[in-house]
Amino acid sequence: MPSRTSVPPHRRPPLVVTADGDLLDDLLRLAAAGAVEVEVAADPAAARTRWQPAPLVLVGADQAQPCLRARLPRRSRLVLVGRADDLDPGWQVADLLGAEHVAVLPAAEPWLVDRFAECGTDGAAARVVAVVGGRGGGGASILAAGLAVTAARGRLRTLLLDADPLGGGLDLVLGWEQLEGLRWPALSGADGRVDPPALVRALPSRGDLVVLSWDRGDPVAVPAEAMAATLDAARRGRDFVVVDLPRQFDDAAITALQAADRVFVVVPAELRATAAAARVVSMAAPHCQDLSVIVRGPAPGRLRAAEVARALGLQLAGTLRPEPGLCRGLERGEAPAAGGRGPLAELCQRIVADLTGRTIAGAA
Numbered sequence: 001m002p003s004r005t006s007v008p009p010h011r012r013p014p015l016v017v018t019a020d021g022d023l024l025d026d027l028l029r030l031a032a033a034g035a036v037e038v039e040v041a042a043d044p045a046a047a048r049t050r051w052q053p054a055p056l057v058l059v060g061a062d063q064a065q066p067c068l069r070a071r072l073p074r075r076s077r078l079v080l081v082g083r084a085d086d087l088d089p090g091w092q093v094a095d096l097l098g099a100e101h102v103a104v105l106p107a108a109e110p111w112l113v114d115r116f117a118e119c120g121t122d123g124a125a126a127r128v129v130a131v132v133g134g135r136g137g138g139g140a141s142i143l144a145a146g147l148a149v150t151a152a153r154g155r156l157r158t159l160l161l162d163a164d165p166l167g168g169g170l171d172l173v174l175g176w177e178q179l180e181g182l183r184w185p186a187l188s189g190a191d192g193r194v195d196p197p198a199l200v201r202a203l204p205s206r207g208d209l210v211v212l213s214w215d216r217g218d219p220v221a222v223p224a225e226a227m228a229a230t231l232d233a234a235r236r237g238r239d240f241v242v243v244d245l246p247r248q249f250d251d252a253a254i255t256a257l258q259a260a261d262r263v264f265v266v267v268p269a270e271l272r273a274t275a276a277a278a279r280v281v282s283m284a285a286p287h288c289q290d291l292s293v294i295v296r297g298p299a300p301g302r303l304r305a306a307e308v309a310r311a312l313g314l315q316l317a318g319t320l321r322p323e324p325g326l327c328r329g330l331e332r333g334e335a336p337a338a339g340g341r342g343p344l345a346e347l348c349q350r351i352v353a354d355l356t357g358r359t360i361a362g363a364a
Contacts, residue, residue, distance in 0.1 A: 014038045014119050017047045017067065018060025023082060023105075027058060030109055034116025044070035049289050051075065052228065052259040053128075055119045058103075058112075061086035064093045073224040073255045074098035076232050079115070081105065098225075125235040126159075127355045130260035132245040132284065134267035134277025139296050142326070142344070143266055144244035145173045146337035150348035151240040152209035153340065154360035159203075159238045160211045161230065163256050164246035165219040171204060171211055175333030179204035183215040187230065188222050196237020199230070210238075224251035231259045240356065249283055257287040262355065264292060264317055267308055269299035274308050281312050292317035294347070318347045 016027050019042040031038045039054065041047035044067045051057065051072050059067055061082025080087070080094045081103040087093075094102045103112055129147060133140035141164070148160035162170040162184070171177045181204035203210040212230065234241045243256045245263075257263060263284060267277040277293070285291055292315040295305035309316035321343040326336060337345040340361070349360045 012050075012053045012055055012125065014056040014058065014116060015041060015047060015050050015054035016058045016060070017041045017044070017063045018058075019043060020060050020062045020082075023060050023062070026105060026109075027060075027081070027112070030112045031116045033113045034119070036116050036119050038116075044072055048072065049258055049287060052231065052255060053261070055125065056115060059097065059099065064097055068093070068096055073228055073251065073258070075228045076100065079103050079112075081108070081112070126238045126241050128231070128235065128241045128243065128256075128260045129351070129355065130243040130245050130256055130263045130288070132263065132265055132280060133247055134265050134280055134293075135273045136247065138266045138268055138273065138277075139320070140264075140266040141167055141170060141173055141244050142330070142336050143264065143294065143320075143348070144242050145170055145335060146344045146348045147351060148209055148211075148240075148242045149174070149335050149337045150340075150345065150360055151242070151352050151356075151358075152207055153338075154352060154356075154358050155208055156239040156352070156356065156358060157237070158209045158240045158242070159234045160209065160213075161234070161241060161243045161256070162211070162213040163222070163227070163243050163253050165214055165222070166246065167214075167244065169214045169216070170244055171213040173330065174211065174335045175330075176204050176206070176211060176213075179206075181205065181211075183213055184222055185215055185217065185220045187212070188220050188226050196233045199233045200237060221250070222252040224255045227252035227255045228259075231256065235259075240352070247280055249287075254287050257284060260288055260290075262290045262292070263288045264294050264351075265312070265314065266294050266296060266320075267312070268296050269303045269305060269308060271301060271303060274303070274311050277308075278312055281314065294318045294320060296320040298322050318350065320344060320347060 016038050056077045058079045058081045078099045079101045080099040083105050131140045131144040148158050151158040182202045245253050293309050294317050295308045305319045323342050337348050353359050
């Protein structure tokens with residue numbers, strides 16, 4: 001078993017949302033004093049894909065109302081910032097926006113420098129990967145589980161997060177349905193910061209892998225706030241996070257899309273599956289910065305992986321050859337890629353290595 005090594009540093013910069021040139025100049029000066037660079041978005045449309053991943057978001061008073069109208073998801077570490085004349089009534093707007101603080105300049109300048117400095121000294125955040133099927137039964141859940149199992153084999157502290165309430169439950173894919181621990185219905189009311197150690201202790205786990213899945217009761221809606229709080233805790237308390245997304249994107253799924261460093265669409269090498277995947281891609285693309293396709297065989301019509309990628313307008317991230325023993329293993333409760341051999345395990349090892357720099361060897 002390889003010894004655990006830390007994930008290479010991966011820090012997202014703070015995000016500043018403002019079109020006020022004078023305010024932006026002030027915030028850039030304060031960020032420089034805190035020894036960090038920032039990303040800048042002039043409006044909510046430009047901020048949307050960076051809203052969730054950023055460790056800190058500062059919304060200028062000029063963009064508070066536009067952000068409210070854009071219905072950006074609530075998140076922790078959100079600050080409304082401006083001058084006294086621009087922030088009347090600041091707290092009412094901040095409460096509607098979900099901001100934790102109102103920073104009034106110039107009095108709040110030292111406090112903001114400290115907040116910027118914290119973003120430069122915090123430990124590296126977890127890498128977040130999302131997987132979605134191009135069509136039903138496309139194999140996305142198996143890939144998501146395989147990625148999580150592979151990361152945990154490499155001694156990365158891993159969370160596998162099931163965002164598909166109609167998918168049957170990722171605990172079943174792992175063969176973990178008998179393990180004790182909380183499922184989504186118990187956490188669907190979370191609307192603030194979730195303590196990372198408490199989250200890990202509460203969920204079903206084995207070794208370095210913990211899973212947040214569904215129970216066998218009636219599906220419950222997961223609010224975007226609950227998803228955001230869970231992802232925030234995961235980024236602070238884990239090394240690697242894998243999210244299995246539904247094909248119909250609700251607010252919680254969009255929140256996960258926006259938080260992901262990479263998103264993979266899994267598409268069988270079939271014409272109709274490619275056509276279905278095109279619709280999924282059109283819905284996902286506005287919410288993520290790095291979207292690519294993984295093509296799964298067999299190809300009954302000899303459709304090539306490169307042709308599928310070209311039809312979708314996406315980069316080809318990998319292919320999966322048929323693996324008959326995989327489905328038989330799932331029926332026996334064997335987790336995907338657990339043995340470290342086969343096409344799925346090899347693809348998962350490469351993806352985890354690309355994202356973390358952590359080489360994970362296959363089975364001896």
